[in-house]
Amino acid sequence: MTADLLLQAVVSGLLLGGVYGLVASGLSLIFxxxxxxNFAHGAVMMLAMYTTYWLFTLLKVDPYLSILVTGPAFFVLxxxxxxxxxxxxxxxxxxxxxxxxxxxxxxxxxxALVLWQGDFRTVRPPYASASFMLGEALxxxxxxxxxxxxxxxxxxxxxxxxxxxxxxxxRALAEEPEGAMLMGIDVRRIRAVAFGVGSGCVAVAGALVTxxxxxxxxxxxxxxxxxxxxxxxxxxxxxxxxxxxGFIVGLAESLGATLLPGSLKQLVVFALFxxxxxxxxxGLVGGGRGR
Amino acid sequence: xxxxxxxxxAGAGAGLGAMPGISRAQAKExxxxxxxxxxxxxxxxxxxxxxxxxxxxxxxxxxxxxxSLGGAKLTLLSGDTQNKVELGNSEAARLIDQGISALIGxxxxxxxxxxxxxxxxNKTPFMLLAAVADNLTEGGLKYVFRMQPNGxxxxxxxxxxxxxxxxxxxxxxxxxxxxxxxxxxxxxMGNHVEAFAGRLGYSLVQRIPYSLKSPDFTAELSKVKxxxxxxxxxxxxxxxxxxxxxxxxxLRIGVHALVGLANAAYSNPKFxxxxxxxxxxxxxxxxxxxxxxxxxxxxxxxxxxxxxxxMTSHGVQAYMVIHVLKAALERAGSADRDKLRDALARxxxxxxxxxxxxxxxDDTGENVNATPxxxxxxxxxxxxxxxxxxxxxxxxxxxxxxxx
Numbered sequence: 001m002t003a004d005l006l007l008q009a010v011v012s013g014l015l016l017g018g019v020y021g022l023v024a025s026g027l028s029l030i031f032x033x034x035x036x037x038n039f040a041h042g043a044v045m046m047l048a049m050y051t052t053y054w055l056f057t058l059l060k061v062d063p064y065l066s067i068l069v070t071g072p073a074f075f076v077l078x079x080x081x082x083x084x085x086x087x088x089x090x091x092x093x094x095x096x097x098x099x100x101x102x103x104x105x106x107x108x109x110x111x112a113l114v115l116w117q118g119d120f121r122t123v124r125p126p127y128a129s130a131s132f133m134l135g136e137a138l139x140x141x142x143x144x145x146x147x148x149x150x151x152x153x154x155x156x157x158x159x160x161x162x163x164x165x166x167x168x169x170x171r172a173l174a175e176e177p178e179g180a181m182l183m184g185i186d187v188r189r190i191r192a193v194a195f196g197v198g199s200g201c202v203a204v205a206g207a208l209v210t211x212x213x214x215x216x217x218x219x220x221x222x223x224x225x226x227x228x229x230x231x232x233x234x235x236x237x238x239x240x241x242x243x244x245x246g247f248i249v250g251l252a253e254s255l256g257a258t259l260l261p262g263s264l265k266q267l268v269v270f271a272l273f274x275x276x277x278x279x280x281x282x283g284l285v286g287g288g289r290g291r
Numbered sequence: 292x293x294x295x296x297x298x299x300x301a302g303a304g305a306g307l308g309a310m311p312g313i314s315r316a317q318a319k320e321x322x323x324x325x326x327x328x329x330x331x332x333x334x335x336x337x338x339x340x341x342x343x344x345x346x347x348x349x350x351x352x353x354x355x356x357x358x359s360l361g362g363a364k365l366t367l368l369s370g371d372t373q374n375k376v377e378l379g380n381s382e383a384a385r386l387i388d389q390g391i392s393a394l395i396g397x398x399x400x401x402x403x404x405x406x407x408x409x410x411x412x413n414k415t416p417f418m419l420l421a422a423v424a425d426n427l428t429e430g431g432l433k434y435v436f437r438m439q440p441n442g443x444x445x446x447x448x449x450x451x452x453x454x455x456x457x458x459x460x461x462x463x464x465x466x467x468x469x470x471x472x473x474x475x476x477x478x479x480m481g482n483h484v485e486a487f488a489g490r491l492g493y494s495l496v497q498r499i500p501y502s503l504k505s506p507d508f509t510a511e512l513s514k515v516k517x518x519x520x521x522x523x524x525x526x527x528x529x530x531x532x533x534x535x536x537x538x539x540x541x542l543r544i545g546v547h548a549l550v551g552l553a554n555a556a557y558s559n560p561k562f563x564x565x566x567x568x569x570x571x572x573x574x575x576x577x578x579x580x581x582x583x584x585x586x587x588x589x590x591x592x593x594x595x596x597x598x599x600x601x602m603t604s605h606g607v608q609a610y611m612v613i614h615v616l617k618a619a620l621e622r623a624g625s626a627d628r629d630k631l632r633d634a635l636a637r638x639x640x641x642x643x644x645x646x647x648x649x650x651x652x653d654d655t656g657e658n659v660n661a662t663p664x665x666x667x668x669x670x671x672x673x674x675x676x677x678x679x680x681x682x683x684x685x686x687x688x689x690x691x692x693x694x695x
Binding site: 002004005008009011012013015016019113117118119120121122129131138140143209213214216219221222223225253254255257258261265266 | 332335499502504505506507509510511513514517529530533534537540541542561562565566
């Protein structure tokens with residue numbers, strides 16, 4: 001095992017980890033505020049990727065520029081989904097809400113299958129194959145941009161939650177729902193906003209990965225499963241923890257691929273997942289909601 | 292004559308009178324059933340097979356049907372598996388009830404494994420289509436036949452074709468790396484490539500199973516690069532195969548060639564059209580037709596005219612399966628399932644469009660001469676470069692760009 005391989009693993013792991021972190025931040029936010037595990041998160045990402053694809057293919061909109069469209073559009077779509085589907089079932093048993101988001105994911109995926117068939121589509125702007133060497137490690141420019149964009153977006157989310165009134169209301173609702181309601185926060189609206197922000201985050205992540213990935217109806221699953229692991233690792237509902245553990249999972253995955261034979265890289269990640277659940281159920285980064 | 296005797300003779304008379312009518316009606320059509328995943332995630336591929344079946348059936352019917360059965364026409368009865376085992380079984384049973392002479396299908400090896408028990412119990416010939424798992428013909432079954440290469444033939448003959456080509460290009464292959472998806476398909480291919488290493492005299496320096504859902508292969512491919520292979524063999528589906536080729540290209544992987552093994556992408560015309568630069572000079576060992584055959588050219592033209600798209604290997608396989616059945620029906624002179632089964636076992640069909648010698652089945656029902664073609668993408672098109680006697684173009688090997 002040479003140092004070059006390890007360096008490559010660290011670089012690739014960190015680059016992908018940023019994207020995991022952003023996907024997971026949105027998921028974590030939704031969990032923190034609405035107390036539901038949103039299985040449809042990956043499907044929303046998939047829809048955002050298709051949006052990016054169509055904007056690029058039909059209107060020649062650069063995938064990074066299209067974030068200005070997909071971000072707000074999916075914020076609104078998220079609010080609509082929350083109002084129409086999630087909110088009416090707010091008092092349903094937890095497992096029913098789980099089935100609800102799972103059902104929503106299946107509906108969206110199959111809708112995509114009907115509308116756009118199972119074809120794998122790709123968005124390849126001119127810079128898609130740009131890369132450079134960092135020592136002996138390959139750095140792909142689109143992956144670097146995706147990671148950078150994800151971190152910027154996650155920091156913006158963090159600032160939004162810390163500094164704005166709506167953000168503070170979201171955190172208040174995450175930490176103490178009844179208290180928040182007593183303080184006169186419009187909790188119904190905040191719940192919709194939180195779902196919207198979470199969906200907007202994952203939509204941005206979707207747009208960021210499109211230049212180096214492919215678009216297909218089940219593409220969201222690749223990121224969604226990892227995002228669950230990341231959320232648990234970071235502490236359910238902990239947004240900063242989600243970003244940090246995104247990097248940890250990315251690293252674990254690529255180091256696992258380098259150091260272990262075969263497809264054991266997934267095993268490393270999921271072993272980490274089970275260990276954290278067993279020994280640190282509040283998450284690696286220190287638990288707590290609304291942090 | 293009492294009443295009972297009258298009824299008996301009248302019945303017999305009526306029976307006799309009706310007999311020629313019935314046998315004439317039977318001679319008019321031979322029912323063939325297919326079970327395919329015509330709805331669900333594999334619907335598109337299933338349609339490609341279905342087109343091939345229909346093309347062959349119409350061709351035969353327009354040319355006068357099955358001659359030894361008085362010009363009986365072939366009729367296709369349809370069944371949808373949705374790629375599910377339970378539906379495969381129930382649809383097969385339904386079609387058998389409706390009096391089919393043979394069953395064709397069903398794409399998925401998993402579905403095939405279960406359906407073959409239904410066909411065996413009902414003594415119905417079962418022509419496998421697209422199902423590649425080796426074990427489908429195991430277990431001493433009498434009614435299962437497979438015209439296409441199975442997993443083992445696919446893997447070993449593709450490696451063999453590569454080696455012969457490399458030898459001819461005086462660039463011998465010593466070190467092979469393999470990446471395959473970690474499901475049944477990829478693992479089977481990986482096992483054969485590993486087992487075949489001793490026979491062909493290469494060492495398998497890396498074997499990396501991977502998850503289809505993995506969003507990054509940089510670490511895996513860096514490992515491959517560090518092991519300095521001459522050849523990188525990839526058994527995978529669409530998105531993963533694309534990501535691997537793209538990352539390998541960026542890493543300047545430094546191999547003589549990237550070779551797909553029954554790869555779902557590397558000889559897929561749509562994939563090639565969408566990724567012109569990336570796919571240039573990729574190899575793939577896969578089902579194909581014989582480009583040298585004049586009959587293949589005619590069949591492709593007919594397909595193009597009827598379906599306004601290029602015939603694919605799914606269509607080719609389906610088309611030939613119907614012709615294998617038709618030839619057996621001619622020999623059997625009967626639509627009876629057992630007689631058809633015995634006639635199928637005696638198949639020796641030289642007039643076909645596949646890159647192989649005559650189609651013949653061994654005791655287990657495998658086509659003894661089944662061969663994958665070795666393809667290379669040249670100028671945006673997959674062309675046959677091996678085995679040499681079927682080749683339509685000279686292979687580019689070693690491929691300079693992978694050393695770039």
